[in-house]
Amino acid sequence: MSAPQTGEAASPLQICRIMRPDDANVAGNVHGGNILKMIEEAGCIVGTRHCNTQNGDRCLAALVRVEKTEFLSPVFIGEVTHVTAEITHTSKHSLEVQVKVMAENILTGAKKLANKAALWYVPCSLQNVDKIMEVPPIKYASAEQEEEGRKRYEAQKMERLETKARPEEMMPSPPNPEKHTVGFSQSSLIHLVGPSDCTLHDYVHGGVTMKLMDEVAGIVAARHCNTNIVTASVDAINFHRKIKKGCVVTVTGRLTFVSNKSMEIEVLVDASSVVEAEKGKYRAVSAFFTFISLDKDNKPLPVPALKVEGEDEQRRFDEGKVRYLQNKEKRLSDKMRGQ
Amino acid sequence: MSAPQTGEAASPLQICRIMRPDDANVAGNVHGGNILKMIEEAGCIVGTRHCNTQNGDRCLAALVRVEKTEFLSPVFIGEVTHVTAEITHTSKHSLEVQVKVMAENILTGAKKLANKAALWYVPCSLQNVDKIMEVPPIKYASAEQEEEGRKRYEAQKMERLETKARPEEMMPSPPNPEKHTVGFSQSSLIHLVGPSDCTLHDYVHGGVTMKLMDEVAGIVAARHCNTNIVTASVDAINFHRKIKKGCVVTVTGRLTFVSNKSMEIEVLVDASSVVEAEKGKYRAVSAFFTFISLDKDNKPLPVPALKVEGEDEQRRFDEGKVRYLQNKEKRLSDKMRGQ
Amino acid sequence: MSAPQTGEAASPLQICRIMRPDDANVAGNVHGGNILKMIEEAGCIVGTRHCNTQNGDRCLAALVRVEKTEFLSPVFIGEVTHVTAEITHTSKHSLEVQVKVMAENILTGAKKLANKAALWYVPCSLQNVDKIMEVPPIKYASAEQEEEGRKRYEAQKMERLETKARPEEMMPSPPNPEKHTVGFSQSSLIHLVGPSDCTLHDYVHGGVTMKLMDEVAGIVAARHCNTNIVTASVDAINFHRKIKKGCVVTVTGRLTFVSNKSMEIEVLVDASSVVEAEKGKYRAVSAFFTFISLDKDNKPLPVPALKVEGEDEQRRFDEGKVRYLQNKEKRLSDKMRGQ
CATH class of the missing domain: 3.10.129.10 (Hotdog Thioesterase)
Structure with a gap:
């Protein structure tokens, strides 16, 4: 061995x-x-x-x-x-x-x-x-x-x-949110896990989950800036819990931070069994996706500023800004080291 | 000609x-x-x-x-x-x-x-x-x-x-709904319209929309009774407005009426363009789906009663009961006429 | 009976x-x-x-x-x-x-x-x-x-x-092959066999395998002539061994013969179980696909000549030429017999 x-x-x-x-x-x-x-x-x-x-x-x-x-x-x-x-x-x-x-x-x-x-x-x-x-x-x-x-x-x-699974609940958006607020672009989808999502055993492939997460994050980004948007990067993702065939997964995304040319979107994945509902929902994965907005020649466009409302949104915005500055610094130092 | x-x-x-x-x-x-x-x-x-x-x-x-x-x-x-x-x-x-x-x-x-x-x-x-x-x-x-x-x-x-497009908005569910309430099983999904959803022109095929509606209705039904559920019937559906490629469709379903052995689910389809958000959301389709719950031998099972809360839910429940009784009567008279 | x-x-x-x-x-x-x-x-x-x-x-x-x-x-x-x-x-x-x-x-x-x-x-x-x-x-x-x-x-x-399963191994392409050589366009894909590839039992439908083979052959052809290419014909295919759910199939294609207006591509399909790797790889299918290159009006275009290197490639080229001439003759005689 x-x-x-x-x-x-x-x-x-x-x-x-x-x-x-x-x-x-x-x-x-x-x-x-x-x-x-x-x-x-x-x-x-x-x-x-x-x-x-x-x-x-x-x-x-x-x-x-x-x-x-x-x-x-x-x-x-x-x-x-x-x-x-x-x-x-x-x-x-x-x-x-x-x-x-x-x-x-x-x-x-x-x-x-x-x-x-x-x-x-x-x-x-x-x-x-x-x-x-x-x-x-x-x-x-x-x-x-x-x-x-x-x-x-x-x-x-x-x-x-x-890192533990973020226990934080994502609140439903208010009924008539103002444009460029967090609530305005917040989006969620549900997906019933089918046989093609699982291959050799009855659990969802991590790649299938990431695809759903990217889909929701993309819709959030498109709703915020109404342009052609593409994924620029994804922060490290930890897969806390497995998701089984027959589960319904709820994937929700919301803007946390917006810089001049990028948007950070937090995506939460919750799973629950439709036949064993008494087991309740659990947080399976969470991650931060960064998107950029492109013009017709695939050049980056400026992104509308985010209207932050309330303490929680402000806290998440500040945390997102820290991640943004750290990533920027890292990219610069990688460049200088010739990577 | x-x-x-x-x-x-x-x-x-x-x-x-x-x-x-x-x-x-x-x-x-x-x-x-x-x-x-x-x-x-x-x-x-x-x-x-x-x-x-x-x-x-x-x-x-x-x-x-x-x-x-x-x-x-x-x-x-x-x-x-x-x-x-x-x-x-x-x-x-x-x-x-x-x-x-x-x-x-x-x-x-x-x-x-x-x-x-x-x-x-x-x-x-x-x-x-x-x-x-x-x-x-x-x-x-x-x-x-x-x-x-x-x-x-x-x-x-x-x-x-x-029939005009139902102008009624579907409210987000409360944060911690009680089991067997309308809010508990209410579900919604979003789908970005792709090229395969449209074939000869840039509009979504009606069949694609109906498949998404059935998917959401099925998740609502499964969440209510936690068993194997199947579509029993669909009421007449009018397609009010077309849905274009590049739109995001939001499909939301909620229970309206529950009889001893069936569940009626109202499904609303709203569309909005991601790049022309100023045009806003519009109601494209709405319909009522009826699901039944099956045991392992595909025999119908009793369905848990629906806990109705508030005037709006009670009104929709009563309207659903009228449709249920009308359909039942029609089935009986069809049978007697030997159809 | x-x-x-x-x-x-x-x-x-x-x-x-x-x-x-x-x-x-x-x-x-x-x-x-x-x-x-x-x-x-x-x-x-x-x-x-x-x-x-x-x-x-x-x-x-x-x-x-x-x-x-x-x-x-x-x-x-x-x-x-x-x-x-x-x-x-x-x-x-x-x-x-x-x-x-x-x-x-x-x-x-x-x-x-x-x-x-x-x-x-x-x-x-x-x-x-x-x-x-x-x-x-x-x-x-x-x-x-x-x-x-x-x-x-x-x-x-x-x-x-x-016909026995061709025992011949396909060699990996050299690192920097010259344009229009066999090594330059040689391509391979792998596919993990999932439930939808199989329907009534746990073995892959022959049609699924042929679709993968055509996909690889198409990539080889496009790499060789950089134009819109389409399948013109497929030689008789024998399915030697079955492929089971949970296998990884490796589909490899390489040019064998190029005439003035057509390309012959040999496609080999090897299967191996990911969980029972000790059983090794086996050759499941092999076939020859012929592709043609089309201009914008779907008219055939001339195909760049193939740069043949070494004895093996020359032998395969000569064998391909024999098949090409036989097929041409057959088409002519079919035409004369009014088919």
Whole structure:
């Protein structure tokens, strides 16, 4: 069991798919949510394949965390997206998958980097979904590589311990909200979890949930600025609780912060079983999405200011501003370090 | 132009398709909304084909009304549904399509009648969607047949004039509603209209809207009784306003009336353009869906009573009871007349 | 058992469906893969229905072979495709279904023949998927018809015995291939088999596999010539091994031969279980697709020559040329015989 993995199981995996009209909005931009769904599908396959190279129960790699990710270039209908997924770290009970998304214009041959992401999975037994299996170790190219992976592992473990599911309820919007207030653009959708949302066991794939979250966040952003909007980035997401087939999920989004050229939207995902309603609703996931508004040439447009009302909205606005400034600073320092 | 159509143009059309897991709920019952969508697709094809057998602008048959329809037998995954659509009446600017849905178990050969429906279409020019074209007349088998069709035409015209879009707003549910109240099961979803929702022009097919309505009504019903629920019938639906590509539709459902073994759910569909928000929301469609609750052998189960709160809910409950009793009486008299 | 079938069970079946934006490429041409999927769905329904008209285990008609088929006219978004399937021959353990695809423009009324295909099915027991059931015989219109069917049966049986799954591995492309080489356009996709890919049992429908194959072949063709490309024909396909739910399929395509106006692409389908990786990958299907390149008026364009590198590519090119010349000759002789 402790022998280093070699060969196929730990080798990178490539998914590619042509982008269709339904993957995109009216302006032809592929929804960020569809990219996230492909990323997660690749991660799930490579992770599940790796964890089943050992003896013991068959298992499925379940998504527990996605690190902050940025959408670096827009992807359009007719382009082919290539998603490459590779296992980059393993601990006793979890593994990290790094994923890169390239978009290729097959008519001109032009390629661009659309996204880079890192996902954490844990192997759940298919016999008993609450049993976490052990992860076979991978072989590292160097001791440095192993050490860096271990640091990422410790950092995300710390963060997951600190972050609990936000207990905060999202209040229904007032009946006739004023334009550009939080209540005006707040939106929510419900989705009945069907067989296609789940593949190998009866639980929703993390990628399906992220796609729904992006959809709601996009509607919130479009309602606020009435233009073509696209996902710019998503903050780290922790998947607190699994969502089962037959559940109704309620996905609600509201603006928390608006800068000159971006909107931060908080998205909450609540699940409840329709047949076991006595178990009540529970918070399954929450995350912050950042959207930008684009003109016809895909250049960023200014965003209308947010009309903040009441203490709670002000507090969330201030917290959002802190995140915005931290991200901005990080981008600058990454740039200076030549990344 | 006034010559009666004969032969192929007015001949019946058959659609058939195998039912997949994605068409059904967790218990294997195909969603009524998918049956409604297939019915409307067949009606749209046969109507559009007929209206284009004349000179003048090319046109698309747009759905304006569906008569009350009942789901006579449940349909299951793996069965093949056969949808037959036939033009049964034409007026100067509208046509009636009658549709029959048979479900065939291809393993046993058993067939059953799943649904019968009547739909009214008007031909809209593809050059100018607000221009209503003329409908080429069909040839009737007998003078009686023509006369009966004319009566149905007059009856539905009267009803469409009388029924206006319900101006009533649906209020958000209170934060912590008690079980079995209207607020407890009230649900709503939002959907961004994509290219696949529209085919030949930029407006949503009526069948797509009905599928979304059935989905919300089903979630409301499941939340009320926490069992396997299926669509039993849908009252006549008038399509007041068209919904364009790029719109966000909000579909909201709430219980209005509950009898011993059935639930009536009012569903409202509002649309608004995300890029032209100043035009505001408008009521596009509204309808009443009736659901029943089933046990494991597909036998009807008793439904928990509805806790009615306030004058508005009581008024809607009383109105629902009148519809329920009228439908019951009609079913009895149809039975006695041997239909 | 030897009583000739009469009436409904062996009667032709018609499927029809309006073509949506998602069925087509950016230029509006419906993908050949979607036509193949509809063809196979019709064949599976008519075959399964027929094989269950006898006593014994319930069974499903499983696709084992599709004869060479040509795409005679392009199909566009908004057109209605009519797929007619009829059982034309039965042997003890297999049956032949002939399928015709008409595309109808419902605005102009124009109809055209889009495809004609012949498929071979064997009935697999639903209780035990490895048990092949007997096929009830059909009634032939004439002794000649029966005799011709028997010849087609013998010919395909011989070919299926001769053809083994191609053991050849597809090598990964070199890192920076030169334009118009085989390595430059070689492409592969992976797909995790979900519940909707399978209907009545846990194995993938042949039509789903063919759609994936067409998708990959289309990407290869587009990369080679950077224009609007469409499927022109598909050589006979043998389905060697079944693919189960929960498998990952890898579909890889590479150019083998390029003539003045057409490209031949070899497509290999390998399957492996993600949870039982120790069982390894197996070759499930392989086939040759021919694509042509079209200008804006749907007229064929010249195709860039293929830069062949190494002995293996040259051998495959020569083999492809032989197939190309044989097909050309056959088309000519069919034309002269007035087919």
